[in-house]
Amino acid sequence: MTSFRRRLAGTVALTGLVLGLASVAVDNSAAAEDELNIYSARHYDTDSRLFKGFTEETGIKINLIEGNGEELVARILNEGANSPADILITVDAGRLWRAEQEGIFQPVSSDVLEERIPSYLRHPDGLWYGVSTRARTLYYNPEIVDEPPATYEDLADPRFEGLVCIRSGSNVYNLSLMASMIDVHGEEGATEWAESVVNNFARDPQGGDTDQIKAVASGECGVAVANHYYYLRLVRSDDPADQEVVEKVELVWANQEDRGVHVNVSGVGVVANAPHPDAALAFIEYLTNDDAQNYFTEGNNEYPVVEGVLNNPVLQEFGIPKPHEVNVSVYGENQPLAQKIFDRVGWK
Numbered sequence: 001m002t003s004f005r006r007r008l009a010g011t012v013a014l015t016g017l018v019l020g021l022a023s024v025a026v027d028n029s030a031a032a033e034d035e036l037n038i039y040s041a042r043h044y045d046t047d048s049r050l051f052k053g054f055t056e057e058t059g060i061k062i063n064l065i066e067g068n069g070e071e072l073v074a075r076i077l078n079e080g081a082n083s084p085a086d087i088l089i090t091v092d093a094g095r096l097w098r099a100e101q102e103g104i105f106q107p108v109s110s111d112v113l114e115e116r117i118p119s120y121l122r123h124p125d126g127l128w129y130g131v132s133t134r135a136r137t138l139y140y141n142p143e144i145v146d147e148p149p150a151t152y153e154d155l156a157d158p159r160f161e162g163l164v165c166i167r168s169g170s171n172v173y174n175l176s177l178m179a180s181m182i183d184v185h186g187e188e189g190a191t192e193w194a195e196s197v198v199n200n201f202a203r204d205p206q207g208g209d210t211d212q213i214k215a216v217a218s219g220e221c222g223v224a225v226a227n228h229y230y231y232l233r234l235v236r237s238d239d240p241a242d243q244e245v246v247e248k249v250e251l252v253w254a255n256q257e258d259r260g261v262h263v264n265v266s267g268v269g270v271v272a273n274a275p276h277p278d279a280a281l282a283f284i285e286y287l288t289n290d291d292a293q294n295y296f297t298e299g300n301n302e303y304p305v306v307e308g309v310l311n312n313p314v315l316q317e318f319g320i321p322k323p324h325e326v327n328v329s330v331y332g333e334n335q336p337l338a339q340k341i342f343d344r345v346g347w348k
């Protein structure tokens with residue numbers, strides 16, 4: 001009886017929702033082509049060029065709402081069926097997965113996106129698309145470390161006892177890295193790895209990625225893990241203090257002799273109740289054109305997802321590492337287990 005009532009209530013609510021949507025669609029039809037509401041969690045100030053480029057190309061005005069990933073997801077959920085959000089942009093497949101679990105996205109597909117974006121960098125059902133990539137890789141101080149690390153597995157080696165610096169186990173970049181270790185080594189192997197890495201810690205996890213790199217330069221740590229663009233930002237900086245850091249720290253592209261470096265994405269999806277779905281799809285397609293891809297590579301030193309686009313001289317200098325080509329949605333699926341393992345081994 002109870003379940004029937006619940007089902008009935010559900011049907012009534014759904015009918016109301018459909019009617020509501022129908023009237024919204026009519027109200028917005030005139031505006032559908034000239035406005036787009038973007039909720040963005042990318043914390044890089046160069047993105048304004050991306051948005052400007054889209055408006056110049058299409059005449060579609062962008063209304064931008066910025067916040068961190070969790071805030072924006074909560075906001076869209078709060079706004080419910082009336083949310084003005086068309087697009088959610090966020091970094092890391094782990095965060096895209098969290099949004100996906102909340103039902104934030106609707107599936108979209110287009111020949112342009114399928115041609116331009118390699119399949120391992122997009123959601124299998126088209127719920128979101130990776131539009132730029134970042135490698136989470138290794139750094140070391142040659143004054144401290146004789147034999148540099150070549151792989152993530154090396155971080156567990158006893159030769160790095162008391163030398164490893166990496167940020168906290170609650171950080172989504174680390175959860176995704178851990179998720180990939182689970183995918184490669186299984187739960188048991190990944191747990192053993194994490195345990196040994198914790199045993200090699202130079203200090204309790206603290207700070208962001210740039211702080212790990214700086215701690216390698218200062219000698220507090222011998223090796224560290226950080227996303228590549230944080231290091232390249234220091235390389236491109238005019239600040240003498242940043243240049244000093246770069247002088248002391250070497251970057252290593254991880255696992256180049258086997259599966260490739262751990263790669264994650266900045267990703268974009270169309271929100272389930274998007275009032276401007278056509279403009280939203282046009283925007284995602286725009287992000288894969290050569291100009292937009294160059295904004296990513298020049299602005300934040302990320303890698304393009306589209307092959308052959310690479311105007312950034314510093315990126316060219318460091319080269320394109322061989323990426324680990326596992327579908328990045330795995331990082332979301334393995335995220336709960338990754339967190340459990342971090343908690344279990346005391347990776348705070």
Ligand code: FE
Pocket residue numbers: 227
């Ligand atoms: Fe970042």
